[in-house]
Amino acid sequence: MTTTKLSGQCLSFPDTAVLLEELRSYIAIPSVSRVSDPDVMQRAAAWLAGQLAFADARIEETEGNPVVRADWLRAPGAPTILVYGHYDVQPPGDELDWETPPFEMGIEGDVVTGRGVTDDKGPVFMVLKVAQAFMEQEGALPLNVKFLLEGEEEIGSPHLAAYVREHAEELAADLVISADGAMWRPTEPSVSIASKGMVSLSLTVNGADSDLHSGRFGGTVANPVHTLARLLASLHGPDGRVAVAGFYDGVHELDDQRRAEIDAIAFDEEDYRLSLGVPELFGETGISTLHRLWERPTLEINGIESGGKYTVIPRRAVAHISCRLVHDQRPEDVIDAITVHLRAQPHPGVTVEIEPDLGGVRAYRVEPDDPSVRSAVAALAEVYPGQEVLLAVIAGTLPATALFEDVLGAKTLFFSFSTADEKLHAPNEFLRIRRIGEGMRAWEVLWRQLARSMSGSEA
Amino acid sequence: MTTTKLSGQCLSFPDTAVLLEELRSYIAIPSVSRVSDPDVMQRAAAWLAGQLAFADARIEETEGNPVVRADWLRAPGAPTILVYGHYDVQPPGDELDWETPPFEMGIEGDVVTGRGVTDDKGPVFMVLKVAQAFMEQEGALPLNVKFLLEGEEEIGSPHLAAYVREHAEELAADLVISADGAMWRPTEPSVSIASKGMVSLSLTVNGADSDLHSGRFGGTVANPVHTLARLLASLHGPDGRVAVAGFYDGVHELDDQRRAEIDAIAFDEEDYRLSLGVPELFGETGISTLHRLWERPTLEINGIESGGKYTVIPRRAVAHISCRLVHDQRPEDVIDAITVHLRAQPHPGVTVEIEPDLGGVRAYRVEPDDPSVRSAVAALAEVYPGQEVLLAVIAGTLPATALFEDVLGAKTLFFSFSTADEKLHAPNEFLRIRRIGEGMRAWEVLWRQLARSMSGSEA
Numbered sequence: 001m002t003t004t005k006l007s008g009q010c011l012s013f014p015d016t017a018v019l020l021e022e023l024r025s026y027i028a029i030p031s032v033s034r035v036s037d038p039d040v041m042q043r044a045a046a047w048l049a050g051q052l053a054f055a056d057a058r059i060e061e062t063e064g065n066p067v068v069r070a071d072w073l074r075a076p077g078a079p080t081i082l083v084y085g086h087y088d089v090q091p092p093g094d095e096l097d098w099e100t101p102p103f104e105m106g107i108e109g110d111v112v113t114g115r116g117v118t119d120d121k122g123p124v125f126m127v128l129k130v131a132q133a134f135m136e137q138e139g140a141l142p143l144n145v146k147f148l149l150e151g152e153e154e155i156g157s158p159h160l161a162a163y164v165r166e167h168a169e170e171l172a173a174d175l176v177i178s179a180d181g182a183m184w185r186p187t188e189p190s191v192s193i194a195s196k197g198m199v200s201l202s203l204t205v206n207g208a209d210s211d212l213h214s215g216r217f218g219g220t221v222a223n224p225v226h227t228l229a230r231l232l233a234s235l236h237g238p239d240g241r242v243a244v245a246g247f248y249d250g251v252h253e254l255d256d257q258r259r260a261e262i263d264a265i266a267f268d269e270e271d272y273r274l275s276l277g278v279p280e281l282f283g284e285t286g287i288s289t290l291h292r293l294w295e296r297p298t299l300e301i302n303g304i305e306s307g308g309k310y311t312v313i314p315r316r317a318v319a320h321i322s323c324r325l326v327h328d329q330r331p332e333d334v335i336d337a338i339t340v341h342l343r344a345q346p347h348p349g350v351t352v353e354i355e356p357d358l359g360g361v362r363a364y365r366v367e368p369d370d371p372s373v374r375s376a377v378a379a380l381a382e383v384y385p386g387q388e389v390l391l392a393v394i395a396g397t398l399p400a401t402a403l404f405e406d407v408l409g410a411k412t413l414f415f416s417f418s419t420a421d422e423k424l425h426a427p428n429e430f431l432r433i434r435r436i437g438e439g440m441r442a443w444e445v446l447w448r449q450l451a452r453s454m455s456g457s458e459a
Numbered sequence: 460m461t462t463t464k465l466s467g468q469c470l471s472f473p474d475t476a477v478l479l480e481e482l483r484s485y486i487a488i489p490s491v492s493r494v495s496d497p498d499v500m501q502r503a504a505a506w507l508a509g510q511l512a513f514a515d516a517r518i519e520e521t522e523g524n525p526v527v528r529a530d531w532l533r534a535p536g537a538p539t540i541l542v543y544g545h546y547d548v549q550p551p552g553d554e555l556d557w558e559t560p561p562f563e564m565g566i567e568g569d570v571v572t573g574r575g576v577t578d579d580k581g582p583v584f585m586v587l588k589v590a591q592a593f594m595e596q597e598g599a600l601p602l603n604v605k606f607l608l609e610g611e612e613e614i615g616s617p618h619l620a621a622y623v624r625e626h627a628e629e630l631a632a633d634l635v636i637s638a639d640g641a642m643w644r645p646t647e648p649s650v651s652i653a654s655k656g657m658v659s660l661s662l663t664v665n666g667a668d669s670d671l672h673s674g675r676f677g678g679t680v681a682n683p684v685h686t687l688a689r690l691l692a693s694l695h696g697p698d699g700r701v702a703v704a705g706f707y708d709g710v711h712e713l714d715d716q717r718r719a720e721i722d723a724i725a726f727d728e729e730d731y732r733l734s735l736g737v738p739e740l741f742g743e744t745g746i747s748t749l750h751r752l753w754e755r756p757t758l759e760i761n762g763i764e765s766g767g768k769y770t771v772i773p774r775r776a777v778a779h780i781s782c783r784l785v786h787d788q789r790p791e792d793v794i795d796a797i798t799v800h801l802r803a804q805p806h807p808g809v810t811v812e813i814e815p816d817l818g819g820v821r822a823y824r825v826e827p828d829d830p831s832v833r834s835a836v837a838a839l840a841e842v843y844p845g846q847e848v849l850l851a852v853i854a855g856t857l858p859a860t861a862l863f864e865d866v867l868g869a870k871t872l873f874f875s876f877s878t879a880d881e882k883l884h885a886p887n888e889f890l891r892i893r894r895i896g897e898g899m900r901a902w903e904v905l906w907r908q909l910a911r912s913m914s915g916s917e918a
Binding site for chain 2: 034090091093154182196198200207208209210211212213214215216217218219220221222223225226228229230232233234235236238272276277278279280281282283284289292293296298300301302303304305306307308310311312313314317319320322324346348349350351394395396397420423424425426427428
């Protein structure tokens with residue numbers, strides 16, 4: 001998609017060095033929602049509220065981590081948007097795997113590093129700075145803006161739904177714009193029109209009351225690790241497909257147009273393979289890599305743990321499993337199908353526990369010709385002149401999207417300046433520094449554009 | 460087997476409370492060979508050397524942890540024995556799993572707790588105290604005694620072989636007596652006539668260069684955990700047998716006599732099951748539990764590790780595997796068979812590394828009518844009057860035994876007062892306090908008996 005350049009003003013933004021110093025103080029707050037130290041989460045929320053003082057920011061309690069709310073509603077007649085993002089981050093994992101400490105933002109050439117720089121602290125930071133620039137230089141925002149910044153996105157937003165339902169009137173908006181999400185790749189701008197859903201569960205196999213000496217008890221009892229391995233191995237076929245009956249219910253065959261769109265996208269598999277460092281790509285037989293990534297559900301074992309290196313029969317073996325969902329797959333049906341599958345496997349001599357996590361999320365999709373998508377494409381075309389703007393899929397999961405559609409009746413536009421290769425959820429997470437300037441300019445243009453186009457459509 | 464009571468002197472031993480205080484100081488040294496802090500290992504060796512001052516104790520370097528050597532050779536005409544044991548211990552694992560800190564010896568009713576109390580610090584302590592009592596009360600030992608106490612038994616004694624070969628002349632003995640090993644169960648005395656061999660290896664499956672976001676990359680690359688699960692699941696059949704071709708080479712069918720011996724032993728499977736807390740016992744179909752434990756080899760996955768609970772495709776998945784060997788299984792052939800088996804499994808999209816650990820050990824056996832076994836039975840019959848002395852198998856592995864037979868031409872008698880249920884290698888390791896007195900008396904009687912019987916046989 002291409003568009004003509006928009007005319008109009010240009011905000012001036014602070015120097016990058018100044019911006020980075022400020023971002024550093026935000027990255028330094030280790031707001032890991034999976035660990036969830038209330039004081040730390042509160043500090044991160046307070047940091048955001050401080051940035052949003054111009055919009056009457058406040059920190060509101062939920063049954064989990066608090067949400068940060070702010071409203072600037074002094075543009076009568078203009079549309080109202082709700083900006084969504086999150087201040088929580090993934091656990092850093094083993095800090096030895098990081099080249100710089102995860103909560104000390106590093107600057108390495110043209111990138112910044114640190115947990116949360118690209119998911120989602122950096123991208124939220126950009127919209128805050130744009131809003132501040134509008135206020136300082138124009139004394140107003142071009143449209144009405146509400147902010148909803150949560151602290152539990154990385155654990156599936158378990159308390160967001162209740163909060164949004166309780167505050168549905170206050171949060172009402174014409175459009176939600178998510179600062180979470182990501183550009184698909186660094187080489188061209190893209191707007192995401194869909195995201196995958198998710199369910200996850202823990203699988204635990206229990207054997208004896210304690211770890212047993214593998215010699216003195218070996219051969220007399222079942223080893224929980226052996227059972228876990230068999231259970232896990234049963235989840236996929238050699239063709240790469242998930243071997244759980246019913247798993248693919250609700251997954252549609254692509255229509256010819258969508259298949260043609262995907263096939264038309266330049267995607268260098270060898271380049272992609274090299275960037276990941278794998279000996280070959282892998283997935284469902286007979287389906288192209290991009291088609292698998294964007295339009296097929298997955299079941300991944302995210303972690304396993306049992307025993308250690310020394311010679312025991314471990315008492316317990318644990319796996320964590322998550323599925324990314326597409327189209328009309330229902331999270332609860334997927335959990336049921338996996339549970340039935342696992343329960344049907346023989347497991348003599350051990351007991352098996354299956355514990356679904358809270359917060360299953362359906363897949364989300366917005367139509368390519370939705371006005372919000374058109375505005376976003378126009379904004380990106382102005383910031384990235386001469387480049388094609390792709391319509392992509394976020395293969396990640398943004399739990400809030402389905403919720404906003406159900407409760408607020410508003411579509412969500414993904415407008416993030418993260419890029420999918422920036423080691424989200426992994427050690428050495430990074431953000432390209434140039435994305436900060438690009439992102440701020442794009443938010444500025446988008447807001448001006450929406451103020452015009454959405455007001456115009458009402459007129 | 461039964462025997463008549465031996466006449467003769469009786470040493471007097473210190474009060475239990477005094478002995479336990481002294482043992483406490485030894486348990487307090489965290490001599491974990493897998494971690495192997497040289498200073499800590501040296502402290503444990505020095506503790507032993509201090510106890511053996513009467514026998515010119517010395518600490519000798521190896522390429523790994525040092526060995527403690529001592530010799531008391533002032534009994535001309537009497538036989539010479541080599542007492543073997545080890546001062547290293549297994550890692551404590553997660554300290555949260557311990558009811559008392561692993562390196563602070565606890566006294567709970569009729570047991571002491573702590574890492575190493577039963578494997579092998581407590582059992583070695585008993586023989587030291589008996590030797591000291593002989594020296595104090597009789598001014599001499601009843602026979603010539605050499606001590607060889609190593610610091611790498613729990614990691615497969617990787618440097619012991621070189622040391623013993625280099626010092627074969629100095630270590631020459633008529634019989635090795637191992638203070639490592641264990642009584643089979645607390646209800647009757649037993650002498651072990653065999654121990655299992657061992658080999659172990661690490662299996663690593665490598666995927667991408669870093670952990671990948673399971674959404675943004677899911678469906679495009681193989682997940683190393685999926686491959687590891689398939690590889691591990693392929694190692695056993697549903698009948699509980701190891702499914703690796705060639706694994707059972709060298710394993711003999713039992714002859715009728717041995718089978719009848721095993722079948723004649725009172726073994727309450729339900730009691731055993733309850734003691735372990737498993738829903739049912741499990742192992743090779745059609746073979747009795749005790750037969751499996753004593754005469755069948757095993758392949759156990761001792762630990763698995765990959766990723767974590769959060770939503771990544773882990774870059775790497777690791778398993779540690781060990782096998783307990785019987786009869787004439789050759790360690791190197793078992794490693795080869797497993798390697799061939801694993802290499803033959805398909806593993807698209809990942810690489811697989813197989814790394815055997817150092818120190819494969821053959822199974823060991825001594826004939827039931829060996830004079831050393833007869834002496835041990837006689838000694839136990841005196842300490843446990845009226846009780847049958849069973850001939851049992853140590854299903855654990857004592858790497859030094861095959862070595863002593865090869866290099867010194869000496870059989871090894873297992874003479875330990877550990878009991879197999881005392882949570883060796885696991886959290887909350889313990890030792891029955893009564894075993895200390897029983898063990899010391901038994902060592903006294905054994906030495907007196909060997910001095911008579913082995914000298915007699917030379918006359």
